[in-house]
Amino acid sequence: MEKVIGIDLGTTNSCVAIVENGTPVVIPNRGGYKTTPSMVAVTEAGKRLVGHIAKRQAITNAENTVYAAKRLIGRKWNSPQVKNAVATSSYRIVEGPHNDVRIVLRDKEFSVPEISAMVLQEMKVIAEDYLGESVSKAVVTVPAYFNDNQRQATKDAGEIAGLDVIRIINEPTAAALSYGFGRNIEKTVAVYDFGGGTFDISILEIGAHGVFKVIATAGDTFLGGEDIDARIIDWLVSGFKEEHNIDLRQDRMALQRLKDAAEKAKCELSSVRETEVNLPFIISSGRNEALHLQRTLTRQTLEELSEDLVERTVDICKQTLEDAKLGKDEIEEVVLVGGMTRMPKIQSAVQAFFEKEPNKGVHPDEVVALGAAIQGAALVDDKQEMVLLDVTPHALGIMTFGSYFEELIPQNTTVPTHRTKIFTTSRDNQTAVKILVMQGESQRAEENELLGEFILTGLRRAPKGQVEIEVTFEINADGIVSVRAKDLETGLEQSIQVTATSGLTREEIKTMMDNAKDDLVDRRTTEEFEAAKQEAEKLIGEIEKLFPQVQQIVASSDFGRDAIEKARAIVEKARAAIERRDAAAVKEQIEGLTRTHRMFKGVVAKT
Numbered sequence: 152m153e154k155v156i157g158i159d160l161g162t163t164n165s166c167v168a169i170v171e172n173g174t175p176v177v178i179p180n181r182g183g184y185k186t187t188p189s190m191v192a193v194t195e196a197g198k199r200l201v202g203h204i205a206k207r208q209a210i211t212n213a214e215n216t217v218y219a220a221k222r223l224i225g226r227k228w229n230s231p232q233v234k235n236a237v238a239t240s241s242y243r244i245v246e247g248p249h250n251d252v253r254i255v256l257r258d259k260e261f262s263v264p265e266i267s268a269m270v271l272q273e274m275k276v277i278a279e280d281y282l283g284e285s286v287s288k289a290v291v292t293v294p295a296y297f298n299d300n301q302r303q304a305t306k307d308a309g310e311i312a313g314l315d316v317i318r319i320i321n322e323p324t325a326a327a328l329s330y331g332f333g334r335n336i337e338k339t340v341a342v343y344d345f346g347g348g349t350f351d352i353s354i355l356e357i358g359a360h361g362v363f364k365v366i367a368t369a370g371d372t373f374l375g376g377e378d379i380d381a382r383i384i385d386w387l388v389s390g391f392k393e394e395h396n397i398d399l400r401q402d403r404m405a406l407q408r409l410k411d412a413a414e415k416a417k418c419e420l421s422s423v424r425e426t427e428v429n430l431p432f433i434i435s436s437g438r439n440e441a442l443h444l445q446r447t448l449t450r451q452t453l454e455e456l457s458e459d460l461v462e463r464t465v466d467i468c469k470q471t472l473e474d475a476k477l478g479k480d481e482i483e484e485v486v487l488v489g490g491m492t493r494m495p496k497i498q499s500a501v502q503a504f505f506e507k508e509p510n511k512g513v514h515p516d517e518v519v520a521l522g523a524a525i526q527g528a529a530l531v532d533d534k535q536e537m538v539l540l541d542v543t544p545h546a547l548g549i550m551t552f553g554s555y556f557e558e559l560i561p562q563n564t565t566v567p568t569h570r571t572k573i574f575t576t577s578r579d580n581q582t583a584v585k586i587l588v589m590q591g592e593s594q595r596a597e598e599n600e601l602l603g604e605f606i607l608t609g610l611r612r613a614p615k616g617q618v619e620i621e622v623t624f625e626i627n628a629d630g631i632v633s634v635r636a637k638d639l640e641t642g643l644e645q646s647i648q649v650t651a652t653s654g655l656t657r658e659e660i661k662t663m664m665d666n667a668k669d670d671l672v673d674r675r676t677t678e679e680f681e682a683a684k685q686e687a688e689k690l691i692g693e694i695e696k697l698f699p700q701v702q703q704i705v706a707s708s709d710f711g712r713d714a715i716e717k718a719r720a721i722v723e724k725a726r727a728a729i730e731r732r733d734a735a736a737v738k739e740q741i742e743g744l745t746r747t748h749r750m751f752k753g754v755v756a757k758t
């Protein structure tokens with residue numbers, strides 16, 4: 152049976168899992184870590200770096216290192232969230248050709264799906280290394296509160312990475328799948344998912360025979376650990392300003408160091424009560440003197456700094472319970488997901504609200520990927536008994552005359568679903584109608600997200616209100632929407648799948664796919680080369696050290712001189728191969744270098 156991997160494409164970290172012999176397991180990367188930073192960088196030499204290797208160089212290459220790209224995926228350039236990211240990111244964000252967002256790395260512009268594709272590709276490679284075979288199918292998770300554009304852009308990222316994303320599922324739903332998998336329980340659970348960039352809450356009923364039914368979901372796609380980090384940064388920056396009258400934000404490298412230190416302090420404060428932020432040589436005073444930043448942050452201060460953010464998550468929980476028409480006492484279990492739920496204040500706030508101790512039995516960083524893998528396996532294996540019924544996180548409808556939003560599918564409707572409504576023309580002799588497809592909760596159309604538009608033309612001429620148009624909305628299991636409009640009298644029909652606004656055209660995706668393939672080959676050989684180079688250089692160094700001694704011992708015989716010359720030639724060849732960055736040639740020379748090294752050591756040992 153074909154293997155399907157489950158990928159949790161996180162704001163801060165990503166994780167990949169698979170079901171092996173009926174058991175879901177997380178796949179560690181080559182460094183042995185179960186999660187990989189969702190970071191991408193381009194070095195001065197033009198090399199792309201992904202994951203830990205990108206994170207390690209983030210401070211010295213701040214401008215060309217992307218983090219938290221998920222916050223930008225599927226967003227429009229003029230959205231407030233993008234404006235905020237432009238102001239606070241250490242990398243450059245510019246306007247793309249389709250009112251979308253591009254990120255500049257070393258003078259080259261990348262779309263956000265392209266950046267996310269690099270992370271997905273890395274996760275694919277981690278899985279392939281582990282399995283020893285290539286993988287092409289994946290289930291990728293997204294925050295439950297992602298709208299259609301963000302989902303579509305995530306699918307595009309998968310395609311660019313060479314993955315067939317067979318299903319997009321919601322993160323809290325994936326967590327619930329993992330929580331309930333194989334346990335044969337019947338329970339109503341709330342999944343509180345607070346990650347690096349997003350907050351989600353879902354309420355599910357886990358029923359007999361593997362039925363997982365989402366009752367309600369809500370969240371905020373711009374509320375996460377990054378915002379808490381930002382509060383700590385603000386606190387550090389303003390303290391420094393008071394003391395030295397220097398704004399650290401002006402310096403990208405200082406900002407990146409602050410970001411790192413803020414996150415580190417935040418994580419430490421989950422286990423200790425106070426921690427020291429210590430950043431020597433953070434900036435120059437301008438008078439030829441380096442300034443240091445040193446401040447003690449207590450858990451209490453952190454809790455004060457982030458109080459309103461935690462409160463916001465609780466308010467969303469409250470609203471979701473109301474939407475689900477459930478009382479707190481009807482929630483039998485609260486499952487915590489996402490790295491931020493390690494913060495004691497968050498745990499106590501959740502406990503205080505739901506009036507019960509949250510379940511800490513699931514691993515907050517791994518549970519989502521495990522759930523995605525479980526869903527992946529169920530999709531290709533008919534024998535697995537599992538039914539997943541998710542809901543649409545936002546209402547769907549169209550804009551009607553007077554800029555009103557007319558809802559067709561309410562929020563929290565179980566998907567897949569379809570709904571039909573009849574509209575009429577708004578003017579006399581109107582021969583065309585424009586259908587603007589929207590997603591959101593506001594009655595005022597302009598406050599909602601525009602998903603796409605199309606025009607139904609060729610309507611028969613008639614007084615206003617007399618031509619009836621039937622509009623049908625359909626949401627498939629991925630949560631992706633299609634819309635059909637039909638003139639009921641003539642049967643004239645027009646439809647769209649709402650995909651156009653992910654920010655990329657088909658041609659662009661195709662080109663990016665080709666580029667990503669090149670990059671994969673490129674990256675793999677680079678790693679191979681670096682490993683070979685390291686080994687060869689180590690051997691050359693040792694041989695060089697032994698040369699004078701060996702020369703002295705063997706120079707008196709022809710045989711000895713010949714051996715020395717051969718050794719020199721091997722070293723020269725290896726050096727040339729390193730210079731040419733030719734991995735295969737370096738590897739070829741390693742054998743000769745090893746032999747020479749052994750021989751040299753033998754000669755020296757014998758004397």
Ligand code: AMP
Pocket residue numbers: 161162163164345346347348375376377414417418419421488489490491492493494515516
């Ligand atoms: P996720 O998106 O689930 O990987 O969550 C990542 C977020 O969790 C980041 O903002 C991390 O800084 C945060 N995080 C990870 N570990 C801890 C911890 N021990 N205490 C507080 N926050 C943490």
